[in-house]
Amino acid sequence: MLKKIVIPLLQWYNINKRILPWRDRNNAYYTWVSEIMLQQTRVEAVKPYFQRFITALPDVQALAQCPQEQLLKLWEGLGYYNRVRNMQEAARQVVSEHQGIIPEDYQTLLSLKGIGSYTAGAIASIAYHKSVPAVDGNVLRVITRITENNGDISRQSVRRVIEEALSEIMPEDKPGDFNQALMELGAVVCIPNGMAKCEECPVASLCQAYCHDTVDRFPVKAAKKERRQEDKTVFIIQDGEATALRKRPSKGLLAGLYELPNVPGHIDRERALEYVRKLGLDPLYIEEMPSSRHIFSHIEWRMEAYRIRVSSLEKAKDKDLIFADKEQTGKRYAIPSAFGAYARYIKEEKR
DNA sequence: AATCCGGGGGC
DNA sequence: GCCCCAGGATT
Structure with a gap:
C-alpha cells in the first residue's frame, strides 16, 4: 500500500532537507524561477545563476520588461535557452492577464508558456499548498522502484499512472513538502546507476525493489538514439x-x-x-x-x-x-x- | 510518439 | 566513454 510511505517520507524530509536559496521563501516567483532553472539541470549548477537572476530581476514585472539581450546574458551557460524566453513570455502573460500575480490554479499555470505538468504541480503545491503531484525524473525513479513498475518511463501512460497514484495519497496539509520529499529522496538517496543508498532510505522496508533486490533494474527506459x-x-x-x-x-x-x-x-x-x-x-x-x-x-x-x-x-x-x-x-x-x-x-x- | 533543445558532474 | 539531471514545445 503506497500510502504508507507518506509519514516516514515527511519525517525524513523534515530532518534531511537541504537548505536551498529558493526554499522556504514563501515567494511564488522564486519557486517559479528555480523550477525553470532546475529543468534538466542539477541543483549545484543552478545555485549561482538563481542568486544572480533574482538580484537582477527581483519580480515578475522586472522579468516581463527585461531586454532579451540581458535576459540571455543572465542565462548564459545554463543551456536550453528557450526556457528563459518562454518564462519571459509567461511573465508578460501574468502581467497582462493575471494582474501580475502568478496563478495558484494548476490548470491556469499549465496555460503559461514553459510550464508543463511538472512545473505547474511544483508551483501549485510548493508556493500555494495545492494538493497536486509534481512528477519529475526523481519521482519517476523513486516510485517505479517502490512499486516495481517496469513500464517505460518515457511513456506518458506510465507517468499518468504515477500521477494518479500520488494524487490519492497526497497529504492535504503538506503537498509541497511531500512532493519535495520525493524529489529530495530521488536526488540524494534513491539515485541512479547502481548508486542507491538504500540503507539510508526511510521507506526501504516499503520498497518492492529493495525487498526483492531489484533496485537497479528500475526505472526502465527506452534506449537513446545516437547523436x-x-x-x-x-x-x-x-x-x-x-x-x-x-x-x-x-x-x-x-x-x-x-x-x-x-x-x-x-x-x-x-x-x-x-x-x-x-x-x-x-x-x-x-x-x-x-x-x-x-x-x-x-x-x-x-x-x-x-x-x-x-x-x-x-x-x-x-x-x-x-x-x-x-x-x-x-x-x-x-x-x-x-x-x-x-x-x-x-x-x-x-x- | 518521436524529436529538438545545453551543459555539466559523477563514475 | 556513459548516464542523467526538480522537462517542455513542436511536429
Whole structure:
C-alpha cells in the first residue's frame, strides 16, 4: 500500500532537507524561477545563476520588461535557452492577464508558456499548498522502484499512472513538502546507476525493489538514439582591437546567442583565407588553433579553428558580423559554452 | 510518439 | 566513454 510511505517520507524530509536559496521563501516567483532553472539541470549548477537572476530581476514585472539581450546574458551557460524566453513570455502573460500575480490554479499555470505538468504541480503545491503531484525524473525513479513498475518511463501512460497514484495519497496539509520529499529522496538517496543508498532510505522496508533486490533494474527506459556528428571550422578574426562575432538565428540551436563566425565542414588554410577575403577583409596572418569538440545531448560538434589577423574589421561587408571589443564581450554578448574552447581568444590581446 | 533543445558532474 | 539531471514545445 503506497500510502504508507507518506509519514516516514515527511519525517525524513523534515530532518534531511537541504537548505536551498529558493526554499522556504514563501515567494511564488522564486519557486517559479528555480523550477525553470532546475529543468534538466542539477541543483549545484543552478545555485549561482538563481542568486544572480533574482538580484537582477527581483519580480515578475522586472522579468516581463527585461531586454532579451540581458535576459540571455543572465542565462548564459545554463543551456536550453528557450526556457528563459518562454518564462519571459509567461511573465508578460501574468502581467497582462493575471494582474501580475502568478496563478495558484494548476490548470491556469499549465496555460503559461514553459510550464508543463511538472512545473505547474511544483508551483501549485510548493508556493500555494495545492494538493497536486509534481512528477519529475526523481519521482519517476523513486516510485517505479517502490512499486516495481517496469513500464517505460518515457511513456506518458506510465507517468499518468504515477500521477494518479500520488494524487490519492497526497497529504492535504503538506503537498509541497511531500512532493519535495520525493524529489529530495530521488536526488540524494534513491539515485541512479547502481548508486542507491538504500540503507539510508526511510521507506526501504516499503520498497518492492529493495525487498526483492531489484533496485537497479528500475526505472526502465527506452534506449537513446545516437547523436549526429557535425564538422565545423571556426574563425577567430581580429584586428587588434576587436573580434568578429555573429548573432545566431532566432530559432533552433542556441537561438539568438552569439558565436564566432564558422562554416560547415573542415577547410584548409587557403579556403579559410578565401572566406575572410570574401568578407571584404585583408588577412595579415593566419594561424591554426587546436581542434575542439563540444557535445550536446543530440549533436556533437567537431571543430577546427583558425585565428586570423586582419588590417581592420571595419571593412567587412557581412552585415551579420559584430565587432566585439574586450569590454563588450563580457557584458553584452551571450556566448554559449560550445565555443568555450575558443572564447578566451576573444578577450585575449593579439600577439 | 518521436524529436529538438545545453551543459555539466559523477563514475 | 556513459548516464542523467526538480522537462517542455513542436511536429
